[in-house]
Amino acid sequence: MTLRFYDTASATIKDFVPVHPGEARLYYCGATVQGAPHIGHVRSALVFDVLARWLRFRGLEVTTVRNVTDIDDKILVNSRASYEQDYSGDHAREPWWALAYRFEGVFGQAYAALGIDRPTYEPRATGHVPEMHALIQELIDAGHAYPATDGSGDVYFDVRSWPRYGELTRQRVEDMQDAPDADPRGKRDPRDFALWKGRKEDEPLSASWDSPWGRGRPGWHLECSAMAGKYLGAHFDIHGGGLDLRFPHHENELAQSTAAGREFANFWLHNGLVTYEGEKMSKSIGNTVSPQDMLREARPLAVRYYLGQAHYRSVLDYRPTSLQEATAAVERVEAVLVAARAAGLGLDRDTQDVPAEFVAVMDDDLNVPRALAVLHETVRAANSALATGDHDAARPLVAAVAGMSDVLGLLQLMDLEGAGAGGAEHRALDVLVQDLLAQRAAARTARDWASADRIRDQLAAAGVVVKDGAQGSAWSVES
Ligand SMILES: Nc1ncnc2c1ncn2[C@@H]1O[C@H](COP(=O)(O)OP(=O)(O)OP(=O)(O)O)[C@@H](O)[C@H]1O
């Protein structure tokens, strides 16, 4: 087996050699649950879902950890906003922990809708304060951290004490931005970042914990180091997250962990960003599209295909029209499986029988675009074999289509009973709707508006929504 991944830390493609033979341990940064997810967040989780599926397919015992950051400046700010509105009578007050819990649920629903497996562990930051204290103490003892000198109750990482600081992003300390998380007067160097944040007077008491350095809450970077260490050990295989997190978040995670004597991750994998008109899709910019927005337009199967079809390291610029293309592409895959069933060919969902070329390109830094090309070629070959009634030729091809769809996480979202789009009932309904649409078009050409309107009403009464576009009319059933 020659699995290879691009490691952002060394900027090279390296062979994957597990730290623990036969195992793969993966940590990837999950959401700060300050608001509802956008499709950038979902793409990130989807990339690491496919990675975990592939590692498992290759016979490794996989442990995945995706954290939930449920205490953070932005969560407190958003909760405070609801508190202030309470006085004007507009909204009920929502404490920070209720807000975080609510949005964690919305993230969970989006992941589940798109067939993103739950990680082995999904730790919340607030549940790991003792582990964070232990790590801070280790760093203080080793001379790499110190309590703030201004009485704020903060504890900082001392970047000048750690010569390797900057190794992940290959920067010199002199060239780095200041860490903006505290008053620089209490720091030895403006780039020193907070491991622990002393409680400020206007912050709710419930958002702070006792510690040897006074009441406060953890810094964001520290959370991930502490939780990765707890669930995966001091040395594990892969650390993932979006490219936006390389600096400072991942640089700081690496510094804290290695300065405390832990080897940390062998590989750093970063997913490319989802952009909107060239700009990072981000809550703070406000240019977001939610998974719910997309699920109103298309089936979960199509949304998963759309968000997962590009190479994980490439940028995905959101364009609404590409969702239709994704729907058409993935429904061709689904249709051949439905047709195979209709022809009496059973489907083995657990098949490992996928083409060698698919395996080779997935092994090579998870090249999903090339893997999808193999999938579509196999679909074409399977369709030809089915069309000529050559079941012996069709059987292995159909099994390969099912196997590839399975490992990409698509099979679980397909409707092989044929009730959904692309299925037998859909096709039957399509024949009838197309006939009515043709009658309506003819009535319009004849300026017979009464007949055209009657057909439109008849379709609407049956729950069929028609959208007229430049390429003709498309229809869907109102849910
Ligand atoms: N536009 C995006 N495209 C791809 N991945 C993203 C995008 N935005 C965030 N992510 C990734 O999603 C995961 C969870 O992110 P986190 O909650 O820290 O979001 P964030 O970067 O604060 O988002 P926002 O900028 O919208 O507030 C991280 O791995 C992050 O890198």
Ligand SMILES: [Zn+2]
């Ligand atoms: Zn993290």
